[in-house]
Amino acid sequence: MMSTLTFPAMQLAGRNDNFWADAGSKLGGAAVAIVIFLAVVGLLMFFADRAPKKGRDFIQLTLFVAPALLLLATGLIWPAIQTMWQSVTDRDGTWVGLDNFQTVFTDPTMLTVLRNTVIWVLIVPIASTAIGLAYAVFIDRSKGEKILKSLVFMPMAISMVGASIIWGFMYTYRAEGFDQIGFLNQVLVWLGGTPHQFLNVPPWNTFFLILVFVWIQTGFAMVVLSAAIKGVPTELHEAASLDGASGWQRFWSVTVPWIRGALVVVLTTITIATLKVFDIVRTMTGGQFETSVVANEMYSRAFRLGQPAIGAALAVVLFVMVIPIIVYNVRTLRQHREVR
């Protein structure tokens, strides 16, 4: 078998189409764009420095803040306002009040979408945080902590599209009696069960999509909480164990209160990420089989089904759902800081 190996690079050397010419011109284009950008910025700075003394300060200030603010105004603030406007108008721009929102909150497909989003938000933050916290405690100051950490943190680095394919492969189905090629179905068979079509059967398929995101987010929770745990003073643990507290009791009465701030940050951060989850659903099921969530539905309606008004309404729903979480986060952190 080994003799049949040909390295990708060998194939590459024999290419006769214009792959390299194409790649070269694209990369060259990017390089030129960067050079021009930096040159313009540099030149503007050079001239701003030599502007007439009167008004120089103003010119310099403008040069420094105006580009970013202009981009934010035209690319984020103005579009967000337009989206809000679009959510209360129809295709021609006539006012329709809350009709689009009524559709979002009454249409049966939409109700499934909302239900799924709620399930995601209820499970992912708690599951990721719980597993991440347990793992962080287990490996704290153990041998090989660094390696154990990076194994669980690694999924955080890769794209959700990549993660979706990794898990799509785990979930692959072969009919009963055939050799399974998906690991989870093989496990089912080993346990004496029958293979299951993980992604096609509602309502459980949503949970199998959720598992992918838990796999990704656990690493994040673990790294943040691990850093927080390292901040717990050893004396507190000593005092508690002198009082006869068991490891479990010390965990709940010493560690958890001490890292409360970090826990809130982790939970709220993951909640917000979960609300916006899109790539996983789109790549793994495309929102079929009753698995769609708000962010995926927003994209489908606005860009594939030609219903921008509904898409806009969904975007606004997403925005509104994010706000209370942020407010809670900011408030708890402030209280926490005051207590300290």
Add this chain to the structure above:
Amino acid sequence: MSTPTPPRTDVDADLGGIAASEQPKAKRVKKRLTSRGATAAAIVIAILWTIPTFGLAISSFRPEREVKTTGWWTIFENWGWTFDNYNTILFESGASSASLGSYFINSFVITIPSTVFALVLALMAAYAFAWIPFKGASWLFVMVFALQIVPLQMALIPLLRIFNYDWIDISGTFAAVWVAHTIFGLPLAIFLLHNFISEIPRDVMEAAKVDGSSHTQTFTRIVLPLSVPAIASLAIFQFLWVWNDLLVALVFSGGTVKTAPLTQRLAEFAGDRGSDWQLLTAAAFVSIIVPLIVFFSLQRYFVRGLLAGSTKG
């Protein structure tokens, strides 16, 4: 990853300072925290978390027939390795082939400028907010901070419409993707860089001013060199965010081999060739290899950047 020695935490350092008579007790506490059961549980979790990626990596090097009929865990019974899958997905041309080679280039062409543009503009704005006093500065800064929570979804449709204006007309080009990523990266970048830049001691900045240095000179000679750690973390975060992004690419790239990034092609390929696992596994591995290299080589900056920027999007 280069230092396999157990990490020396602050707590470890403190232990050294404790009087000799108390040391055994401290050790006992430490021992009970990392009991054998806990270590076993940790190893089980670590294995569970690694299996999916491991299986993918193995399968991407197996011949088509083996991948499609046997599980990767039977690799020892069904021995066989090949680079064919990579050859096929990267370089084979044809209507239904992945041509990931071109998309791989596209991902770099999208990611590098998007990172540079966002960082330079954010650095300038952050400097102005921190060190150029002007009317309404704090109000504007709070505004920029608040923009972090606006979901991308709020901006997509109108921004696409702006890109379609006759006098702009960049929709479906690299420029559209660069501009979109730059804008979406700015609020977080300005906020974090401002936090960092405003911590530069006032004395340093005053001294520069006394020496007659202008804002531009102060910015390039003092602020930039001092901000290198923050810039590195943020650059890595923005790089990975853009590299791994799917949504912005779908809306603004146009989706052809001319401009679309790896993630977009991969998602599409998964839809078209969903059962060709020998190709899909290789394709997924190609798309995650760059983030993995960044992750394992720059882990410290990576973690910092990621922790700082995890609410983005």
